[in-house]
Amino acid sequence: MKENLYNFILGIADNSLILGQRMGELCGHGPSLETDIACTNISLDLFGQVRSYFQYAAKIAGDGRTEDDIAMLRKEREYKNVLLVEQPNIDFAFTLGRQFLFDVYHLAFLSELQKSTDLTLSAIANKCIKEVSYHERFSSDWVRRLGDGTNESNQKIQEAINSLWTYTDELFHQTKADIAMVEQGIGVDVTKLKESYYMQVGQLLEEATLEIPESKWFQKGGKEGVHTEHLGYLLSDLQYMQRTYPNMEW
């Protein structure tokens, strides 16, 4: 089995899986009918992307596991998503702030992944990039609106950005698998995306009349499977059916 390629794919797919689950939690709970549908649309887009990645990963694993097994039956430490995407939906500003901080990265990542020498991955990236361009437009728009809105909305989105900021640096960390994949022309060198990420995010925050957080202390660990306390609860929701009724299908 191509261990590095498998882990590299999980690193990408788990971000979309966990963020998709977070956005899906809003189904029926969004602040208005329109934003509720928008958030669950984003969730469905992400789950669709996840399927393509996990189908490919299952093929590489070649040990009889299916896309569902990979998505649903791993333990907490085996998920490779960044800490940012597992943070809870504290309020609407938090939800959209998290989405925005991830989308800017996600879009830049996918445009690089399109150039991958692995044809399956470049095809998936090519398909996902339109969806993610819309996510980025939607979440940037909301950060701008909330920041440049009322005093209350400005304060809420500022608090969200301040709390989430500590999770942004991890987006640009590399695992052993990431480095191996960059060397083979398959992966994306995320360290090269960092500068333009902070420039783009900073520009939008400025437009939104928000302060760019100055904290230089960052959390890390998600990519190595060391998560915040929130992931366990998320997984118990996500995995409930498969854990309670093993091999259940419908």
Added chain:
Amino acid sequence: MSTKNWPLWEIFVRSKNGLEHRHCGSLHAADADMALENARDVYTRRSEGVSIWVVESKNITASNPENNGELFEPAHDKVYRHPTFYDLPDEVKHM
């Protein structure tokens, strides 16, 4: 939290090029840009459209149902105004 609603918008979607925009419903949004994005998510998520128009509902002037008699009934007994006496070639669609 404010309980005031966002203004109402009427949404028109063109299902494919060459056809006209059709009214498909309404939604709430703070401004025209947001109305477009909301319409995209609410009304075109199953690829129903290639183009969207949004119009704030208050900008539409509607006829009063009480006047239906004088407005519409006089047309009922004038069948000769319908072009039903022509044979349409099969190639003509969407008539």
